[in-house]
Amino acid sequence: MRRRAVITTKDAPTPGYPCEVTPEELSTAISACLRDALDAGQISVDVPANVRVERPKSREHGDWATNIALQLGKKAGMNPRDFAQILATRLAEIDGVKKVEIAGPGFLNITLEAGAAGELAKTIVETGAAYGTNEALAGHEINMEFVSANPTGPLHIGHTRWAALGDSIARVLKASGASVTSEYYINDAGNQMNIFALSVYNRLHGLPVPEGGYPGGYIQDLADVVAAAHPDIRTLTQDAALPIVRKAAYTAQMADIKETLNDFGVEFDVFFSEQELHSGGAVEDAVARLREQGHIDDTDGAVWLRTTDFGDDKDRVLIRANGEPTYFAADAAYYLSKKDRGFTEKIYLLGADHHGYVNRLKAIAACAGDDKEKNIEVLIGQLISVNGARLSKRAGNIIELRDLINWLGADALRYSLGRYPADSPMTIDPEQLKKNTNDNPVFYVQYAHARSRAASRNAVEKGVERTDFDATLLTHETENDLLAALGQFPSIVAKSATHREPHRIARHIELLAGAYHSWYAACRVTPIGEGAIEPIHRTRLWLNDATTQVLANGLDLLGVSAPEKM
Structure with a gap:
């Protein structure tokens, strides 16, 4: 009996169509299969919450691949191929998965049912601007100064x-x-x-x-x-x-x-x-609070913070011998202000000439009783x-x-x-x-968005509408590549947030733009001439508009506009 509930917590798919299989849902499904195998006594190993899945270099190896059996097999005291076989058997029961093959020492290559990935196009259009959002950092209260x-x-x-x-x-x-x-x-x-x-x-x-x-x-x-x-x-x-x-x-x-x-x-x-x-007296209050923490020394008439206790190269003066506070005292008061305002995480974005500030700012956090590895982060540009x-x-x-x-x-x-x-x-x-050429990255991506909008307007003018949708029709090689790029977007956003690296989004939407341009050249959204409008045209309009949405979402995360025309 094929399993459906494991792979997604979303509403049930439209009757008659395969359920949507995104990389994130496939990762969740693999984790669920691992837990099932653990409960059944087939394996004994800590199961990760998320499993990395990637596009294989060759499409002959399937739609997605994972090396999780290589990672966990030896930890479970098993041959990785034997571990992979247990997982492959369970994955093959997932609705939307056509076949699972074991390659080499234990790689798993996963091929989806025709249309299983295609359902994503409709989901993106219906989700709109929220597509790509995720809960990877839910519960984090962050103050970011830049x-x-x-x-x-x-x-x-x-x-x-x-x-x-x-x-x-x-x-x-x-x-x-x-x-x-x-x-x-x-x-x-x-x-x-x-x-x-x-x-x-x-x-x-x-x-x-x-x-x-x-x-x-x-x-x-x-x-x-x-x-x-x-x-x-x-x-x-x-x-x-x-x-x-x-x-x-x-x-x-x-x-x-x-x-x-x-x-x-x-x-x-x-x-x-x-x-x-x-x-407002915050500087004096900060000195008093740091003194209570036990990291203050009074030497030669000045007040010092023993930042060397926490990795700084030297202790820092808070109050000079003449009674004047230093800039460092204000830095300490400012950190405590952020802490008092309820920010458990403080991110400082500093310039290239501020490398020396990293250890001293982290030392302030530690002297204030915080974890300098968790409660403060200093990025240097x-x-x-x-x-x-x-x-x-x-x-x-x-x-x-x-x-x-x-x-x-x-x-x-x-x-x-x-x-x-x-x-x-x-x-x-x-x-x-x-330059308005493809070697200008911003033009390349913005043009893809404008082109997709023009394609949508042209389709509507010719009577093609987003009515019926048949994901099983999206089988062209360029459609597979385009859907794969669309499906990876949420995980790219999550990684960009976790690593503080928005360049991942820029590089991904460039890849998406390339996939769209290739698809646009190979697949028509409208019939040729006076030809009849068929389900494939309506379905491709969903895919076209899904691409529009993801390009716009990605550009917005970079603070860049998504033009309607160029």
């Missing part, structure tokens, strides 16, 4: 990578069931803000840039904003004017930063002020460069993110940044990004 540029100037190329990747990581975490708060830490305390205010003040009065000050042309823009808001500012003494200048210039600069982020498609749930940590990029006319010595967006477009820039791991240095080629 960008956090000083509010003393415009966002520049150094902030670009984490702006794109940080936002995409947040999206894939949410798609995988996590509760995520995206946070921007505003470094609005300390002497840098005083120098910033003095730079704007001097520009108001036509004075030279102060020592260590900010020389960019944007300082003049800020001075003009301050003067417009406070017409009498030039009549005040420096002591009276500086607090006003500081507040007004800071407000204007943060507004510019938020506007640039918005143009880049990046949203933050929280903008957290460092100054509020100091003014490597530098990027853009061929031919010019220094900002406003800032003079930097390449502004705003200029990059205007030059290359937010979509091209975000997609390019999204398709590489954060820990690899990269150079962006603007000439490639501006």
